[in-house]
Amino acid sequence: MSSLISPVTRALTISGALAAGSLAVAHAAPALSALNAVRPWLTPELCGYGDPDHIALTFDDGPDPASTPFFLRELDRAGVRATFFLLGRMLVRDPGLGRELVAAGHEIAVHGYEHRCLLLRTPGAVRDDIARALDTISDLTGTQPTWYRPPYGVLTAGTLAAARELELTPVLWSTWGRDWTAAATPDSVHRTVTRRLAGGGTVLLHDTDCTAAPGSWRSAFGALPRLIDTCRARGLRLGPLREHRTSPVGLAR
Structure with a gap:
């Protein structure tokens, strides 16, 4: 009998390891969509493609009273509206700024409550974070968000299920x-954005440095007027994701 235990135990151990590995792969596979080089080929539905004469302008990580008002004033001056993916923990620090975004005609979306990589979090923790952010944003701004963008652009199977x-x-x-x-500068930001800029695309910038190098928001702010001019010179309209298509761009529900 003892001679059979060892092979059976080894087989069960190997099977368990393979099963655990398969679960890990299934959990992490959507994270590949965070890679700019492969996303258009692997998951084009996540790129935010919309009407070919329109560019969706989006900002992550705010609202931040130290920087977001600068973006608000510049966007107002240019007559442009955008989509702001808010962090719940930032919004609770200045709810009035979130309401100011809405009053100015900008679209509010969910970026999470905390800014943590979701690969290292359980499905339950991910769901709780997104739900907490959604409730916070809805309660404090009076709007019901439609869009979700994960921190670092890293999705997991649990994230997709929760969304x-x-x-x-x-x-x-x-x-x-x-x-x-x-190292970012207004010139480098404009150059990097326009390298892949095409009609129907979605642009990602940040209106705060709360998760980035101190003062880095100034590079995006400095690039914004030139980016707006570039889009208009190419005959492209700029606006929020809600104007990008008649129906949301993303994974089927």
Whole structure:
């Protein structure tokens, strides 16, 4: 009997390891969509593609009283509206600023409550974070968000399930400015965004440095007027995701 225990035990151990590995792969596989180089081919529905004559302008991580008002004034001056993906923990610090975004005609969306990589969190923790952010944003701004963008653009199977349950549509971006680094400048942000800029695309910028290099928001702010001019010179309209298509861009519910 003892001679059979060892092979059986080994087989069960191997099977368990394979099962655990399969679960880990299933959990993490959606995270590949965070890679700019592969997202258009792997998950084009997450790129935020919309009408070919329109660019969706989006900002992450705010609202921040130290920086967001600068963006609000510049967008108002240019007559442009955008989508702001808010962090719940930032909004509770200044609810009035969130309401100011809404009053100015901007669209509010969910970025989570905390800014943590979801690969390292359980499905339950992910669901709780998104739900807490959704409730906070809805309560403090009086709007019901439609869109969800995970921190770092990293999705998991649990994230997609939670978004579907909470009736949020995941959306990432088609081009970004890499405006969170200490080395970023207005010129580098504009150059990086426009390298992949095309009609129907979604632009990712940040209106705060709360999760980035101190002062890095100034690179995005400095690039904003030039980016608006570039889009208009190319005959492209700029606006929020809600104007990007007649129905949400994202995964089917």
